[in-house]
Amino acid sequence: MSEKNKESKSRRDFLKTGSLIGLGAVAAGAATYAGFAYEGGKGHPKVPHIEDSLSETEQKIKVLTENGELAEVDINSLAPVEKDEYQTAIQQQGREGLAGKHWTMVIDLSKCRNARMCMAACQNAHHLREEQHHINVLRMQDDRNSAPYFMPKPCFHCDNPPCTKVCPVDATFKRQDGIVLIDNERCIGCRFCIAACPYSARVFNWFEPKEVEGDDDLLYNVELNVPQKKGTISKCLFSADRLREGKLPYCVSACPNGVYYFGDLNEDTVTNGTSGETVRFSELIRDNAGYTIMPELGTKPRVYYLPAKNRLFPFQFEGKTTLEDEHI
Amino acid sequence: MSNSLSKEEAKSKIDKYAADILRPMQSHGGLELWVMLLALGLIMYVFAYFIQLRDGLGVTAMRDYVSWGVYISNFVFFVAVSLVGMLISAVLGLLKQDWIKPITRVAEVVALGFVMVAGLVIVNDMGRPDRLMNVFIHGRIQSPIVWDITVITTYVTISLLLFYLPLIPDLAFAKKRLKNMPVWQYHLFNILSLGWIGTPEQYKILHKGIRLLAILIIPVALAIHTVTSWLFAATLRPGWDTTIFGPYFVAGAFVAGAAAVVILMYILRVNYKLKDYFTDFHFDKMGQLLVLVSLVYLYFNLNEFLVPAYKMKDADAVHLHTLFSGKYAVLFWGVQIFGMIIPIIMMLFRRFRKPAWLAGIAVFVLIGAWLKRVIIVIPTLLHPHLPIQNVPEAFHQYFPTWIEVFVTLGSFVMALGIITALLKIFPVIPIWELAEEEGLTEEFESYE
Numbered sequence: 001m002s003e004k005n006k007e008s009k010s011r012r013d014f015l016k017t018g019s020l021i022g023l024g025a026v027a028a029g030a031a032t033y034a035g036f037a038y039e040g041g042k043g044h045p046k047v048p049h050i051e052d053s054l055s056e057t058e059q060k061i062k063v064l065t066e067n068g069e070l071a072e073v074d075i076n077s078l079a080p081v082e083k084d085e086y087q088t089a090i091q092q093q094g095r096e097g098l099a100g101k102h103w104t105m106v107i108d109l110s111k112c113r114n115a116r117m118c119m120a121a122c123q124n125a126h127h128l129r130e131e132q133h134h135i136n137v138l139r140m141q142d143d144r145n146s147a148p149y150f151m152p153k154p155c156f157h158c159d160n161p162p163c164t165k166v167c168p169v170d171a172t173f174k175r176q177d178g179i180v181l182i183d184n185e186r187c188i189g190c191r192f193c194i195a196a197c198p199y200s201a202r203v204f205n206w207f208e209p210k211e212v213e214g215d216d217d218l219l220y221n222v223e224l225n226v227p228q229k230k231g232t233i234s235k236c237l238f239s240a241d242r243l244r245e246g247k248l249p250y251c252v253s254a255c256p257n258g259v260y261y262f263g264d265l266n267e268d269t270v271t272n273g274t275s276g277e278t279v280r281f282s283e284l285i286r287d288n289a290g291y292t293i294m295p296e297l298g299t300k301p302r303v304y305y306l307p308a309k310n311r312l313f314p315f316q317f318e319g320k321t322t323l324e325d326e327h328i
Numbered sequence: 329m330s331n332s333l334s335k336e337e338a339k340s341k342i343d344k345y346a347a348d349i350l351r352p353m354q355s356h357g358g359l360e361l362w363v364m365l366l367a368l369g370l371i372m373y374v375f376a377y378f379i380q381l382r383d384g385l386g387v388t389a390m391r392d393y394v395s396w397g398v399y400i401s402n403f404v405f406f407v408a409v410s411l412v413g414m415l416i417s418a419v420l421g422l423l424k425q426d427w428i429k430p431i432t433r434v435a436e437v438v439a440l441g442f443v444m445v446a447g448l449v450i451v452n453d454m455g456r457p458d459r460l461m462n463v464f465i466h467g468r469i470q471s472p473i474v475w476d477i478t479v480i481t482t483y484v485t486i487s488l489l490l491f492y493l494p495l496i497p498d499l500a501f502a503k504k505r506l507k508n509m510p511v512w513q514y515h516l517f518n519i520l521s522l523g524w525i526g527t528p529e530q531y532k533i534l535h536k537g538i539r540l541l542a543i544l545i546i547p548v549a550l551a552i553h554t555v556t557s558w559l560f561a562a563t564l565r566p567g568w569d570t571t572i573f574g575p576y577f578v579a580g581a582f583v584a585g586a587a588a589v590v591i592l593m594y595i596l597r598v599n600y601k602l603k604d605y606f607t608d609f610h611f612d613k614m615g616q617l618l619v620l621v622s623l624v625y626l627y628f629n630l631n632e633f634l635v636p637a638y639k640m641k642d643a644d645a646v647h648l649h650t651l652f653s654g655k656y657a658v659l660f661w662g663v664q665i666f667g668m669i670i671p672i673i674m675m676l677f678r679r680f681r682k683p684a685w686l687a688g689i690a691v692f693v694l695i696g697a698w699l700k701r702v703i704i705v706i707p708t709l710l711h712p713h714l715p716i717q718n719v720p721e722a723f724h725q726y727f728p729t730w731i732e733v734f735v736t737l738g739s740f741v742m743a744l745g746i747i748t749a750l751l752k753i754f755p756v757i758p759i760w761e762l763a764e765e766e767g768l769t770e771e772f773e774s775y776e
Contacts, residue, residue, distance in 0.1 A: 119718075131719050132392075138717050153714060162564055168473035169459075169466040188462050189385070189455015192473060194395040198564040200712045204395060204455065206386030230384045231455030294713060297564050 087219060091183065094222035094240070097175030103238050104178075105154065105252070106261035106270050106284060108306040112137065112150040113257060113313035121254030126234065127226050129210045132203040134236035135251050141323045148315045148323040149308035152259065154251065155180060155201040155236035156293065156301030163193035163202065172233065178265075178302055179240050183222050184232040193233060198297055202235040238262075248273050257312070265302070338771040345759050346505045352600040353506065353752065366745050373738020376731045377452065385455050387731045393716050394709040394726040399453035400559075401701035402736050405584065406446035406743070407480070407556050408577070408697065412585025413439025413487050414549030415621075418542040427613050429761045430605045433754075434596065435589050436491040441747040442588075443484055443552075447477075449739045472558045479551040486548055490541045491750075492520070493534065497760035500524035501772065513753065526773030553577045560704070566643035567708035570636075576628040582621035583668075584697035587690040590614050592747070594687035596756055605757050608682060615681030618690065622672045629664070646711045655725075656707050659699060667696015 060072045114137050122134045134154065141148040157180050164172050164180060171187040174180050194202045208230050209215070215227030223240035239249030247253070252260040252273030263270030263281060271278045284290065288306040295301070315321055380387050390397045416435035420428045428435075451457050467474045499521035503514065524530060557577035560568040593614065597606040636644040637652070651660040671689045674680040680689060706726055710716075716724055728736075763772035 131723070133718060136718055138715055140715070166471050166473070166562060168468060168471040169462045170468050171462075171466075186459070186462055186466060187456065188459045190453070190473060191395040191455070192471070192559070194392070195560075195565070195709070196563045198713050200393065200714055200716070203392050205384070206391065207384045299564075 083219070090219065091185075091222050094181065095173065095175065095183070097177035097179060097240075098243060099176060100266060101177035101243075102265040103157070103243065103302065104263060104265045104270065104281065105238070105249075105303045106281070106290065106306065107152055107303065108259050108261070108288075109149055109151060109308035110306065110311045111257045111259045111313075112152060112308075114139075114150045114317065115256055117254040117256055118152055118251035118260070121250040122236070125226075125239070125250040126224065126237075127209060127211045127215060127228055128203070128234070129207075132234065134201075134203070134234070139317055139323055147308070148317075148321075149311070150315070151305070151308075152251075153199065153201070153293075154303060155238075156199055156299065156303040157236075157238060159300035159302060160298060162196040162198065162297075162299060166192045166196045168192070175240075177243075179238045179243075180235075181222055181237055181240060182225060182233050182235060184225060184229045184234065185220055185222075187229075187232040189231040189233070191233070198299065199293065199301075202233055205230050205232055205234060335771075338768050341766065342763060342768055342771050345762060346501070348602065348604065349755050349757050349759055350502055350506055352602075353502070353755065354509070356752070358599075359752070362748065366741050366748070369737055369741035370745070372734045373741060376734035377738070380452075380731055380735065381457070387729060389722075389726050389729050389732065391723045391726075392719065393712060393723050394706055396453070396705055396709060397726055398702060398728045398732050398736055399449060401705040402698075402739060403446055403449040403453065404556055404577070404701045404705070405698050406442045406449055406739065407552055408581035408584045408701070409588050410439045410443035410446065410483070410487070410585070411549050411553055411578070411581035412589050413443075413490065414545045415582050415585060416589065417490055418545045418549070420617075421542050422539075426765065427610060429765060430757045431589065431593065431610060431614070432494065432761075433491070433756060433758055434592055434751075435585075436487060437747050437750045437756075438585065438588050438592060439487050440484075440491055440750065441743040443480065443487060444746060445739050445743040447480060447484075448742065452735050452739070472555060472562050475555045476552070476559065479548060479555055483545070483548050483552045486541055486545045490538070490545060493537050493541065494758050494761065495754060496521055496524050496534065497526060497772075498755045498758060500526065501759060502755055516753075526769070531769070550578060553581045560708075564713075565708050566641075566711065566713075567647040567704075570632065572628065572632055576625075576632055579621065579625040579628050580697065580700065583618070583625045584694060586614065586618045586621055587693040587697065590618060590686055590690040591694065594683055594690075596751070597683060600756060602757070605762075606683070611683045611686050612678065612681045615675050615686045618686075618693065619672055619675040622668060622675070622693070626668055626672065629668070643711070643713060647708060650707050650711065651703065655710075656703060660703055663696045663699045663703060666692055667700065668693070671696075 059075055061075050061078065062070055062072055063078075065071050116137055118135050119133060119137060122128070123130070123132065126134060128134065136153050138151045138153055139148060140151045157174075157178055159174075159178065161174055161180050164174050167173075168190060169186055169188055171184070172180065172182045172193050189204070191204060194200075194204060205228050209228030212227070212230075218227050220227060220229075221241060223237060223244060225234050225237055228234055239247075239251070242249055248262050248271060249260075252262045255273050258272055258274035260273045261270035261279070261281075261284065262273060263278070265281065268281045269278050270281045270284060284306070285304055290304040290306050292301040292304055317323075388397060388399075413436045416428050417432045421432065451460060454460070463474065463477060469475075499517045502509075503517040503521060506513075509517075554574040554577065557573035561570060561573035563569065590611070593606045593610070596602050633648065633651070637648050640648070650656050671693050674689055675686070680686065710724070710726065760769070760772055763769055
């Protein structure tokens with residue numbers, strides 16, 4: 001956990017610095033995200049606060065160019081990026097998504113034993129309060145004669161999302177890579193999307209969010225939904241920020257039991273977050289009778305489940321192995 | 329008809345209208361107390377809403393599952409009540425039901441008071457009211473909320489015109505008749521009466537304008553409540569996911585609105601001493617109207633609850649059990665029996681359509697109508713498709729906090745404030761229409 005904190009701290013510093021220095025006019029894309037770019041010696045005036053933070057001898061600074069190469073540039077040729085401008089660029093790429101991808105998640109119910117590492121990792125990454133769950137491990141029982149099981153439930157990132165349809169301000173939207181995101185700088189807090197989501201995937205910031213003071217100087221990233229904002233919606237984002245870095249989502253990597261597979265439908269591959277094993281998505285679903293939740297609603301979820309058969313762990317919750325009237 | 333009345337008789341009749349209807353505009357017995365009460369309510373509202381703005385919507389009892397509470401129920405109620413303006417002025421007016429003439433302005437005032445505050449009620453429910461402008465900057469026409477804003481503003485506009493147009497001759501009349509009125513009021517009447525002198529041509533234009541507005545307002549009024557019902561019907565939740573919601577809401581709206589008008593008529597009859605205008609006959613007719621719309625609403629209720637109850641689909645069953653025999657049973661049956669069935673049975677008898685009786689029954693109907701919106705909004709949210717787990721106990725139930733109570737009371741205070749102001753500043757009955765009906769238009773216009 002402490003490692004996670006450190007990670008997010010250095011990330012925070014990184015973003016902060018990025019907001020101060022960069023290309024004069026920010027170009028969208030990777031260069032922007034890196035936050036530094038080479039300004040071809042157009043003779044911008046010196047930037048006072050950069051000067052202050054660097055010693056006299058450090059007249060050169062290393063930056064990442066648009067091509068992803070490191071370059072050394074004179075400090076005089078750097079100009080500060082307006083915070084707003086940088087923010088707009090981040091938002092823009094967040095709204096567009098990753099081209100050519102169609103993300104999917106497969107959850108193997110036979111392996112889940114309610115360890116809740118996914119929930120903890122998620123809450124930590126997204127600065128959520130204890131009662132706010134982007135992913136929630138539910139205790140389910142389909143019929144009184146069938147066995148209970150644990151079911152992790154993230155947002156299903158539906159291909160026909162009922163939530164984005166009803167949003168009056170386009171604050172929640174579906175990107176080209178299939179991820180449904182929330183722009184909490186635009187959200188008006190009407191909560192129509194909560195009412196519209198049949199899977200109860202959305203949470204609301206009823207109060208000041210957790211860590212609000214620590215997050216104060218943080219740049220808002222639509223792909224992480226941090227900092228959370230009072231009076232706005234939050235929900236699972238398939239860890240869009242991690243996907244941009246080529247990593248698996250927070251919950252997927254945190255699982256100790258191999259429950260989660262995550263990958264790209266276009267490539268037809270999914271990777272197990274615990275074992276790192278990559279398998280064919282179609283085969284995995286076909287061989288294990290994969291299904292989606294309540295397909296009759298027509299939402300076309302992009303999260304698949306593998307049935308809770310031949311379970312590795314017996315169902316047990318608070319000392320009991322049965323469920324009484326807990327479902328609904 | 330004017331020939332049958334002598335000049336003196338005609339004059340005395342108009343004098344009586346003027347005396348009876350204009351007098352309450354200048355005698356304000358008990359008004360200070362009422363205004364102070366409203367002001368107190370408004371202060372409580374401002375205080376409660378300030379706390380909500382400062383601390384967030386968490387000061388309400390709403391949480392992630394019951395994410396819409398009494399604010400939204402109250403919004404539906406306000407929109408519902410406002411529909412009565414269209415029912416009485418437009419539908420009955422176009423059907424040439426002449427008995428509605430003294431009531432039209434009261435109905436329009438109720439409509440205006442409630443629909444103007446409805447917009448504010450929805451702002452009170454927003455997590456980020458500071459971003460209200462986003463709806464105009466980033467508005468998506470695919471969202472029912474945007475449709476709702478569009479039709480409600482249209483309805484406010486047409487209702488305002490439908491209130492104002494029939495007021496013009498009365499303003500010109502009151503300007504001449506009212507002695508010792510404050511200067512501001514004289515100027516207001518002078519400007520608003522638009523130089524009305526009552527020529528036949530002016531009357532022709534006036535009638536044409538009113539008729540046009542009466543026709544225009546019907547689809548708009550149907551739209552505001554149908555769209556409001558779609559806020560729920562457009563979702564996939566058991567209890568809301570039904571095709572009947574549009575007409576079901578509209579029928580329920582007529583019940584609430586007619587009851588509100590009956591209550592206000594009774595208050596004016598007593599307080600403004602308008603016994604000769606809101607007569608037993610008018611109450612009898614309003615009683616008939618109320619029982620008719622209640623029967624239609626009862627019919628929709630049967631469809632809405634009994635059809636799914638016959639099938640008992642899993643998700644619907646959970647919802648219906650809560651209403652019929654679970655946590656909400658007392659409220660549900662209370663509303664159905666005391667707010668609908670008993671009033672319907674009573675109002676079928678003439679003696680219960682007498683003013684005092686009818687007003688009493690209307691109070692039950694109106695309270696029932698408000699609680700009915702709570703039943704429509706909240707229980708459904710307590711039963712999502714997937715179980716509510718791993719959250720605090722408070723997420724499993726909903727009971728409004730005092731903040732919600734005061735903010736909701738505040739919305740009533742504002743609606744009543746608008747209604748009071750309109751009924752104090754302007755004549756409550758369209759005098760010119762009464763004169764016209766009696767064939768006294770000439771006498772009405774010829775004063776001084």
